[in-house]
Amino acid sequence: MTDPQPADAGRRAELASALTALEGRLAAACSAAGRPRADVRLVAVTKTHPAGDVLALVGLGVHDVGENRDQEAAAKAAAVRQALGGAAADLRWHFVGALQTNKAASVASYAALVHSVDRAALVGALSKGAVRADRTLGVLLQVSLDGDPARGGAVAADLPALADLVAGSPGLRLAGVMAVAPREAPPERAFAELAGLAATLRASHPAAVEISAGMSGDLEAAVAAGATYVRVGTALLGLRAPLSR
Numbered sequence: 001m002t003d004p005q006p007a008d009a010g011r012r013a014e015l016a017s018a019l020t021a022l023e024g025r026l027a028a029a030c031s032a033a034g035r036p037r038a039d040v041r042l043v044a045v046t047k048t049h050p051a052g053d054v055l056a057l058v059g060l061g062v063h064d065v066g067e068n069r070d071q072e073a074a075a076k077a078a079a080v081r082q083a084l085g086g087a088a089a090d091l092r093w094h095f096v097g098a099l100q101t102n103k104a105a106s107v108a109s110y111a112a113l114v115h116s117v118d119r120a121a122l123v124g125a126l127s128k129g130a131v132r133a134d135r136t137l138g139v140l141l142q143v144s145l146d147g148d149p150a151r152g153g154a155v156a157a158d159l160p161a162l163a164d165l166v167a168g169s170p171g172l173r174l175a176g177v178m179a180v181a182p183r184e185a186p187p188e189r190a191f192a193e194l195a196g197l198a199a200t201l202r203a204s205h206p207a208a209v210e211i212s213a214g215m216s217g218d219l220e221a222a223v224a225a226g227a228t229y230v231r232v233g234t235a236l237l238g239l240r241a242p243l244s245r
């Protein structure tokens with residue numbers, strides 16, 4: 001594997017200034033919500049952006065990066081691992097996208113946390129992959145807040161059984177819930193609903209404390225509603241190529 005092309009000085013400056021601005025937003029959102037800044041972790045969603053950008057972000061103190069396609073993520077994670085050597089152990093890869101069952105074993109080999117688990121078949125495949133890789137994989141149950149199956153997520157009624165399945169699967173650790181706010185409705189309402197589902201889940205799985213919610217456009221509403229992870233792409237890395245999602 002060839003070393004990743006490092007980001008040039010201009011790009012590094014651009015990322016540094018975007019990160020400073022984003023940190024300002026996160027600090028303000030936490031302060032408005034009366035929450036310590038340390039309660040909310042930033043996942044930098046680097047999909048479509050090169051491994052050099054990941055390395056630049058690591059240089060700026062970012063420890064969590066997110067991707068939504070296995071093929072791209074696996075290659076990027078390998079390139080970054082090679083460039084960072086031992087320091088790569090501090091970097092956590094988050095898988096945040098729609099996941100096909102046949103990609104689950106690959107994802108289990110490099111991801112720390114999968115945010116998008118929404119069906120039983122995926123649980124079995126991730127568990128097998130994690131066991132084979134001798135790793136423990138954190139799992140967030142993705143919830144559909146608008147009932148639109150095209151956008152992924154389990155309906156609320158299916159969460160308890162899915163949670164029990166994850167909790168009983170070797171190699172997996174049930175970490176919490178995740179959602180993407182529906183496009184048409186105010187994010188406040190969606191994130192409040194997610195917080196309610198998270199509380200219900202914690203009643204039977206007390207260690208499942210994480211709430212992954214909020215992106216570039218709605219992170220303030222997510223922090224107000226209790227998000228512990230925000231997943232930010234555009235506000236940090238800029239616009240993605242038009243064909244990517």
Ligand SMILES: *Cc1c(COP(=O)(O)O)cnc(C)c1O
Nearest residue numbers: 045068096215216231232233234
């Ligand atoms: C791309 C993506 C994000 C980041 O979205 P931005 O609006 O660019 O911040 C967050 N979550 C998921 C699931 C994504 O696919």
